[in-house]
Amino acid sequence: MAALSFPDTEGKISRDRDQFLRELLRELADVLEDRVGLEEAKGFLARVGARIGDKMDAEYRGLLDVDRMDLEQVAGALVDLKARINGGFEIEEISGDRIVLVNSACPFGDYVHGRQALCMMTSSVFGRLAANNLDYARIEKTETIARGDSRCRIVVHLTEGEIGREYFG
Amino acid sequence: MAASILVNRVGQEELERSAFMALPKHAILVDRSARVCASNAMAARLARGVTGCSAVPDQWGLSDVFDISPEAAIKEIIVAASGGILLFPLRDPAPGSPSRMRFRVSPVRNGGAAPRHFVLVSERGDALGKTFRDLNAELEHVDAEARRERAYRRSLQRANEALNASNAELKSFAYAVSHDLKSPVQTVAMLLSEMSECNEGDLGDDVTELVDMSRETLSRMSVLIEDLLRYTQLIGTYIRKAPCDLNAIVDEVIADLRAEVKGAGATVRRGDLPVVLGDAVMLRVLFQNLVSNAVKFRCPDRPPEIMVESGARDPDGRARIEVRDNGIGIAPEYRDRIFELFNRLHRHEDIPGSGLGLTMCRRIVHNLKGGLEVGENPGGGSVFTVSLRMPEHE
Known part of the structure; x- marks a missing residue:
């Protein structure tokens, strides 16, 4: 087979599989939002998030060998999940009423700027995971990197209220 | 009984009068097993239509009406309760009717615990459907445009192929004719020479003059055939272009025409010329014809002065080279005609030539994607302006 005469891209183009997939997702969100x-x-991305949330929920339950996770296990699962995808969330507060998570980096990296639809993907994973185990969750995003804040602050309410998107178990 | 939740809260009679029942849409109250606990008139009509029962069964589930299992249905309902739209495929939809129904879902609130009941209300509009229909229409339009473009390209390609074939045929015909004419002309010229030599002194003055005239005519015909052959070789020829230094080419032309120039007492000068994109042999033929014409079409009352120099670029950025002379000039009404095949403005006896030189020049610049024009030299005579592409145009 003849060798291709193509310039060496090593160190010149940084796109790896991870970046490629994030770009892909961002473009998909762009097209959806624009169209x-x-x-x-x-709505679309929430459904995607819900499906992923269901899968992850089953995984964590299997790992912990429980039928349902309790409040602390849910909070631990959310933090573990985000650490795995470079989201780096920390628990700011945990109580019977709510779990508050904060982070300073987004799993989608720079691609999230200006695309709040992508946040829906993450928050619906949170919501689904919490509601499946705690019967109800209401996700309020008080700060988001997507809309220009320096960090994300996600409040997972466990009681009914007006603000945020509700998830039912 | 799940319906009792509503009944207990509002009472049977109130339920009958409630907005739920009065909704001009399909409204269904379902439990977590996807069983229908209550339905309004429109939903009941739908159930009757799909199940084929004249009365709505006491116990019916979403799976009786929609093509989805109870487990999958409740899973979808729970996700859609967060605010999305639910799409359920209808069982045996009537021809021409929608195959799916859209619902908004509201949970019957249970103080933060998992809801045990959900209210499904149908949505008439299909906002996303419209978006996708618009997108599809847009795609179809683009596809149709692309199809038209492809068809046009195909027809253009076919026309080009036909034209090329016809050109090639014409070229080979012209070549064959001129080539086949060359041989008999040479033979007749040779026979006339033989006749003169064998009968030297016996032919008489009149016959000798006729023989000489015949030989002269044959000589002209030979030149004409040679030029014709050269011209046919230029038609439809693809020229591989390369940067050519016109200074060197024009110097060679002047050297080749030295005898002609000297004989006419002419002066040929050259300015600084650019490097152009072309073929050195073609460019040499081009400038040889132009300089030779400038010498030939001279004024009888002054020695020819010819200047080959560079002018300002043309509007397309091509180099412009001017060949100026102080000769007899060309009247404006004849300037187009001089480039036509076999067109001559003068008798052969006055100024010899085949009438093909400028036709060939125009064909060469055409092949090089250039231009050739003639105008009046302000000091008298003509200016031939050649436009040629430069290496940066490649």
Whole structure:
């Protein structure tokens, strides 16, 4: 087979599999937002997040060998999940009413700027995981990197209320 | 009984009068097993239509009406309760009717515990459907455009192929004719020479003059055939272009024409010329014809002065080279005609030539994607302006 005369891209193009997939997701969110609008795009991505949340929930339950995770286990699972995908969340507060998580980096990296629909993906994973185990969750994003804040602050409410998106177990 | 939740809260009669029942949409109250606990008139009509029962069964589930298992249905309902839209495929939809139904889902609140009941209300509009229909229409339009473009390209390609074939045929025909003419002309010229030599002194003055005239005519015909052969070789020829230094080419032309120039008492000068994109042999033929014409079409009352120099670039950025002379000039009404095949403005006896030189020049610049024009030299005579592409155009 003849050798291709193509310049060496080593060190010149940084795109690896991870970056490629993040770019892909960002472009997908872009197309959705531009074509069907933010609200509908959020709906699509929420469903994707819900499916992933269900899968991860089953995984954590299997690992812990429980039928349902309790409050602390849910909080631990959320932090573990985000650490695995470079989201780096920390628990700011945990109580019977709510779990508050904060981070200073987004799993989608720079690609999240200006694309709040992508946040829906993460928050619906959180919501699904919490609601599946604690019957109800309401996700409120008080700060997000996507809309220009320096960090994300996610409040997982466990009681009914007006603010945020609700998830039912 | 799940319906009792609503009944207990609002009472049977109130339920009958409630917005739930009065909704002009399909409204269904379901439990976590996807069993229907209550339905309004529209939903009941739908159930009757799909199940084929004249009365709504006391116990019916979503799976009786929609093509989805109870487990999958409740999973979808729970996810959609967060605010999304639910799409359920209908069992045996009537031809022409929608195959799916859209619902908004609300949980019957249970103080933070997992809801045991959900209210499904159908959605008439299909906002996303419209978006996708628009997208599809856009795609179809683009596809149709691409199809038209492809068809156009194909027809253009076919026309080009036909034209190329026709050109090639024409070229080989012209070549064959001129080539086959060359041989008999040479033979007749040779026979006339033989006749003169064998009968030297016996032919008489009149016959000798006729023989000489015939030989002269044959000589002209020979030149004409040679030029014709050269011209046919230029038609439809693809020229591999390369940067060519016109200074060197024009110097060679002047050297080749030294005898002609000297004989006419002419002066040929050259300015600084650019490097152009072309073929050195073609460019040499081009400038040889132009300089030779400038010497030939001279004014009888002054020695020819010819200047080959570079002018300002043309609007397309091509180099412009001017060949100026102080000769007899060309009247404006004849300037187009001089480039036509076999067109001559003068009798052969006055100025010899085949009438093909400028036709060949125009063909060469055409092949090089250039231009050739003639104008009046302000000091008298003509200016031939050649436009040629430069290496940066490649």
